[in-house]
Amino acid sequence: MQTNARFGCHQQIVTIDDIFFSYENKPVISGLNFSILERDFVGLVGSNGAGKTTLLKMIVGLLKPVRGEIRLFGQPIDQFRDWERVGYVPQKNALNPLFPATVREVVTSGLFGKKNMFRRLSKQERSKADDALYAMRIEDLADRRIGQLSGGQQQRVFLARALINNPELLILDEPTVGIDAETQAGFFRMIRHMHQHHHITFIMVTHDMDMIQSYLGEDSVQKSGGLSFYVKHTHEPENCRETDLTHSMQQLRETIEV
Structure with missing residues (x-):
């Protein structure tokens, strides 16, 4: 396991401790070691087939390492049960x-675990959804079918789903693919605000090197195979004013372009 003075x-x-993963005996990730601290923002970069989405799926328990x-x-992931602490926005094409x-x-649906998928929502849970x-900024779309929305609107829906439990870890897999440049800029402003002012740790896969390097720095902190990890740390308590996301929904809303 990786050790580092920054811990x-x-x-x-x-x-991530010495992870290996293969598809049909073709290695994708080999001997990966990496640790992510609370309130880190990790940008994960790599070419197609380098294992970016595969790694995210292993982190959220959808795939198992070899x-x-x-x-x-x-906690070992096979023993982890507190999934409400994790928000996950998969690729749009999923x-x-x-x-x-x-x-x-x-x-x-972000409120439901495997054991309570069919129960009725409480008043508090309906309020969290609202x-x-x-x-x-999608309250006016609440009754629309998800497939009728634009790419930017769909991503807001999936981000709202990921945020509904006020997660401590937010995982984003190419969240701006298929979204126009103006909407992308608004999205990046929003997640920078969230990282700077809320107690959330981020992992994001993106091909937008300008965004990665402008916020996370010019150089990656680690490379493994075809994967590069860029990291920004925001551990100072004074930078984390909000512990409950719902306390500053208006602030968060104002960072998003209409």
Whole structure:
């Protein structure tokens, strides 16, 4: 396992310990070690086929490594149960445009674990959904079918779904693919605000090197195979004014372009 003086007293949110993964005996990730601290912003860059999405899927438990271990919040991933602490926005092309769900249904699905998928929402949970819709400026789209929305609108829906539980770890897989440049700029302003002012750790896959280097620095902190890791640390308590995302929904909303 990687050790680094930067760890200090800060909690390791994700620990990747000697991970190997292959598709049909073709190695994709080999011997990867990396640790992500609370309130890090990690930009993950690599060519197609380098293993970016594969790594994210292993971190959220959708794939299992051939060898090695991943820990979330100090727990081995196969024992981890607190999934409400993790928000995940997959690639846009993972959406079936014919999926018969409204925006509100997609957002509220972020509240459901495997054991409570079919229970009724409480008043507090409906309020959390309203807050997330409001923050992403999509409250007027609540009753629209998700497949009827533009790419930028869909990404706001999936981000609202990921944020509804006020996660401590937010994982974004190429969140701006297929979105126009103006909407991309608004999206990046929003997530920078979230990183600077909320207690959230970020992992983001993107091909936008200008965004990565402007916010995370010119140089990667680590390379492994075809993967490059860029990291910005925001550990100072005075930079983290909000512990509950719902306390500053108006601030968050104002960072998004209409």
